[in-house]
Amino acid sequence: MITFQNRHMRPNNQFKAVTRADSRIGILSDVDPTITFSGSVAPPPNPPLxxxxxxxxxxxxxxxxxxxxxxxxxxGEFTQTLTVRNKSRTVRITVAAIGPAGIGFFPWLLENPTSAPIVLSCAINAATLSQTFYGNPDPPNLGNAVKHSYWNACITNLINSMAANEVTTAFERTGMNEPGMLENETIMDLENNADGRVIGEQLPYLIGQPLILGEIMNAAQSGTLTVLDAPYGNKAAGLLQPSY
Known part of the structure; x- marks a missing residue:
């Protein structure tokens, strides 16, 4: 069995890259564009590698x-394959960019006083609804994916997609300074934010909370949103995966 390790994992953890073909590693190219891969083979072959x-x-x-x-x-989207004595494993890598350092979340709210109440109201609704239907939305689970997507869809529907992109990306930049933040988690948020904006653009103006939530829940069920593979578990790889 060939397994991989990458820089987001605890030192002794490995993952089988083809456990799910739709799993991905995520890195932010404008944070650190280099990632270390290490391979392992079990049981140890004879003769030794x-x-x-x-x-x-x-x-x-x-x-x-x-x-x-x-x-x-x-x-962009990349793959990395390790072959050991005619046996291979492949992992997919999503490389994203959060963009150049810009205005932070709270300064954005101060500079946009007309939009700030809508942004905050959408954030409160997103947290409340995801908590109600999916439980605690703070870990990078399905509830978290729904929260981010709803927040962006709501802002897009009530203001516009550009404002939603600006303020939620500013929020991600602010959160990247938190201890232990994984790039995979940031990429998960960026992808769900973008999915929410697409949904928000497709809905009629002022459509209301229930219908926005319904569209987001449909996206979650169909696998459109992104979640992480048990990022805090003992054997966690923190792989990006579809939400189904």
């Missing part, structure tokens, strides 16, 4: 060695 037995391909180009560093020059 040497450096040249670990063959990497994909985003890294052609490399050998148990551990490699891969630098991603731009945002």
């Amino acid at each position: 040497i450096k040249d037995d670990y063959k990497w391909s994909g985003a890294s180009g052609e490399l050998t060695g148990k551990t490699i560093n891969v630098t991603f020059p731009s945002a």
